[in-house]
Amino acid sequence: MKEYMSKPFIYFVICILLGTVSTSHAQVDAPQLRCIAVEDNGDITLTWIPPADPLGQFLNYYIFSSVNGTPFVQFGNAIPNRLQNTETLIGVGFPKPTLKNFRYYIVTEYNDGSTKLSVPSDTLTAIELDLTVAGNVSGTLNWNLMRTNPLPTWENKYNLKRKLETVPPAVPPIAWTDKFATPDYSTITFKDDVARCLSDISYQIELEDASGCISRSNLVKERLEDNVGAATMTYDRISVGNGRNNMYWSKHPDGSVVKYILIHIDPSGIAKPIDTVSSTTFFWYDQGHSAQNQRQCYVIAALDSCGKSNGGGVKHCTIYLNRTYDPCAGEVYLSWTPYEGWAGVDKYNIYMALDGDTNYTKIGTVSGSDTSYTVKNVNALNTYAFYIEGIDITGRFTSNSNVLGTKFDIPDRTKFLHIRGASVISEEEIELRILMDRKAPIKHVNVYRGVKREGPFKKVRSVTPPLSILDTLFTVRDISARPNQMNFVYYVEVIDTCNMPVKVSNKFRTIYLSGNSNKDQMENNLKWSANIYVDSSAQERDVYSLYRGINNDYTPDPIRTLWSNQLAYLDNISSEIHSGDKFCYRLKLTQAPSDTFEIADTSVSNEICFKMEPDVFIPNSFTPNEDGINEVWRPKTSYIIPFKNYSLKVFDRWGKLAFETTNPLEGWNGQRNDGEAPVGIYVYRLEIVTVYGSTIEHRGRFNLVR
Incomplete structure (x- = not known):
């Protein structure tokens, strides 16, 4: 629908506000909007009676629309032909799921010396017809009034039309039944009770105007399905026993039932019939789907003598029992899926048998909302078997789970654990060599480090030794130690699969x-x-x-x-x-x-x-003032060091070379080529290369004082 605020609409609003809409005899009135009809394609057709225009003042008609109670806006273009009395609003697409209450009116634009708009015509609302059906029986029709007060030119009764079509449609097509019902105008609902096995039913409501035009609703069409067949049914119970899934049900109350269809539902929800049995059979067992590894689900459907069925009823699923075992605590944790299909479960009974005994003993009961139970004090010397019995809230039905039989082993513990060696690998790394028996399963080994034999100790690593069934000698590295600074004391402990320490090694100290x-x-x-x-x-x-x-x-x-x-x-x-x-x-x-x-x-x-480097003494000042004391500045070396190379350079504060020698016995007397060197700070660089190839370098400053 094309909606916008047009120039005529704005002008019309201004005229209303200023009270300038003309009401004199010279004005051209709005057309009399009489009918609003919904076409089969969803377009809406408006029909009106044109106004008189003796003075030839007519200019245009304008159609205004409102949807869902929104303000009226101009729909489409101006209509310049006064004698035109109908217009189809294309593209409306009526009805729409989220758009309701389609209302329309028309105004006339004329010129009696100035351009003016007439008072709007009556506002009409398109009739939206809605239908609900119940299976193969037609249901209720609902619609809206076109106008609260009907126009005096309208008929006072609707023409309700109905059409019943076969599936597939007949040739030639079946015609409408006209005036199937004629409800009063004020009526907005109608209930039909026609029933068919398989037909399409259509309705449309009309209202005729004295001018000959007809207002018409949208066409509604629904299919009346053939729902003939027995009502759905369900099992009484499904119980696991003797390695099979036993299904029990009661006789269907409908005497037309001749067979029962037994259907298996796989874990993905796909239904597959597994057998069809006679109406006198009320028990069957399924050996094709094991309840030992997962729960099994089923539905049952009744088939009448016409081959009709309403499908399966409530799904029933077996109780699937599973367990976990804590060898550390000596406890078995039973868990199961709840029985599905009853209105509710009252309680679950837990049964146990020992060492192959077929006489089970009830060891506990939990509420119908619980699906777990703990069996304590499990003995590794016994073989256990368990099953769960569910009881429905009426107390009439029971269901047994799969039987879970098993023997529980308590693991051995580590017998010996020794640190055989601790070697320094680098400045930050120590490698431990550990000997451990592997006859018992373990979780990991913790490594502890301390400074003193008596502690305290800090855990520095947790490692898992390589898998082996033999005694294992393995290495562990501590990369956070500083073995060049002190010695460290280590011990290790074994953590078993119960997360408990079971063996502690000897203490071993590194060699510092x-x-x-x-x-x-x-x-x-x-x-x-x-x-x-x-x-x-x-x-x-x-x-x-x-x-x-x-x-x-x-x-x-x-x-x-x-x-x-x-x-x-x-x-x-x-x-x-x-x-x-x-x-x-x-x-x-x-x-x-x-x-x-x-x-x-x-x-x-x-x-x-x-x-074994030479000892070098470098004076920080000298006084070359000819007093015979501290006249020469020279680095002095001690220790027996044969020199391969010797280099001494002195620079003034501007970086200019003041003195240089390769003779370790020669010093600087404070003279330069241009005479005495000025007092102040000088920089030196001394390099000595020993006969072993190592280089000794010294840099620094000294003072020349006179």
């Missing part, structure tokens, strides 16, 4: 190697912490092996092997001083084979290094 260097004596003094884990079943004593590396080159063999009670060593390097200037050490602890572990195991300490 420390020491100091004496350049004058050419000695490196080393010491370390003692091992705190001693295997009493070891075949031999543990030993330490000390390894030395010179300029990062370690010898494959230790420089010394010591018993485990020796915790220090003094290394004289006088014979190695010309081999390099960097001396590093690592200590390896070898644990002898034992009854618990038949292979020797090792732990490696942190690395400690000593740098």
Whole structure:
């Protein structure tokens, strides 16, 4: 519908507000709107009687519409022909689901010296007819009045038309039954009770005007379905027993029923008939769908002698029993799907049998709204069987679930757990070697670290060892330690599948190697912490092996092997001083084979290094004033260091070279090429390259004072 605020409409509103709508005899009146008819395609046709225009003042007709009580707006274009008495409003699409109350009026535009609009015509509302049916019986018709007070030219009764068509339609088509009913104008509802097995029924209501035009509603059409057949029915109960699903029902009260259709509903909701039985059968069992793995659902439908059925009634579903077991608590948790199909479940009884006994004992009862039960004190030595019995709210019917039989195993626990070694991998990483029996299932292993043997300890990792049925030696790395600063004490614990600690290992301390260097004596003094884990079943004593590396080159063999009670060593390097200037050490602890572990195991300490660099003394000032005291500025070196290269440069405050030498015995006397250097601050850079290839560099400032 094309709706907009037109210039004539705005002009009309202004005229009304100013009281300038003409009422003199010279005016041209609005047409007399008499009929409003709904066409089959949803268009609306208006019919009117044109007004007289003896002076030829007529200009146009304008049609105004309102939908759903909205303000009236002009519909379509102006109609310039005064003698035209009908107009079809195309594209209205009447009726619409959300649009109601289609109202229309017409005004005349004329010119009696100035352009004016007439008073509007009567307002008419399109008749919207609505129909509801009930199965194969026609139902109620409802409609609206075109106008609260009917026009005096209208008939005082409606013409209600009806048409009944066969399915498929007859040839030639069946005609309307005219004046099937003639309700009074004030009536807005009518109830029809015609019944057909399979027909299309149509209605339309009309009202004739004295002018000959007819107002007409929309056409309504519905199908009267053939609902002949027995009423729906349902099962009394479905119960699981002897490995099958047993279905029970009562005789249908309709004597025309000759068969029952048994239908299975799969988990996705798809219905599939599984059998058809006679009307004298009231029990059947299904072995094709197991209730042991999921619940099974069914409906039943009655079939009458005409082959008619209203389909299945209420769906009935078996009780499906499942369980979980907590070996840690020794409890079985039963859960089940509720019985579906009854008006309600009064209660569920829980039954149990032991070790293959066929006599079940009721061990508990829960309300019909509960679907779980806990069985306590389960013994791993027994075999258990359970089933659930549901009882409907009337107490007449019962249903049994599937039988759930099982034996519950209580897991073993870890028998032994040992830390065999703890080696320093890097400045931030320690690797533990752990031996554990794997005959019992576990969840994970917690690793704890402390500084002292007595604690406190902090959990630093949780790891899951590799799967194995054999005793397992595995490694765990702690990447948050600082093994170059101190030693650490570790222990581990096993967490079983019950999330409980079941075994704690021995405590094992890392080897922390420390020491100091004496350049004058050419000695490196080393010491370390003692091992705190001693295997009493070891075949031999543990030993330490000390390894030395010179300029990062370690010898494959230790420089010394010591018993485990020796915790220090003094290394004289006088014979190695010309081999390099960097001396590093690592200590390896070898644990002898034992009854618990038949292979020797090792732990490696942190690395400690000593740098045999020259001692350099650099004065911070000198006074070249010819008084014989502190006349020359020169860095001085100590310790026996053969130089491969020596470079000393002095710069003034502007970065200009003031002095340079490659002779370690030569110093600066404060002179420059142009005479005495001015007093002030000077910058130096000293570089020394030793015969071992290491570079020593010093930068700084000193003062020249005169």
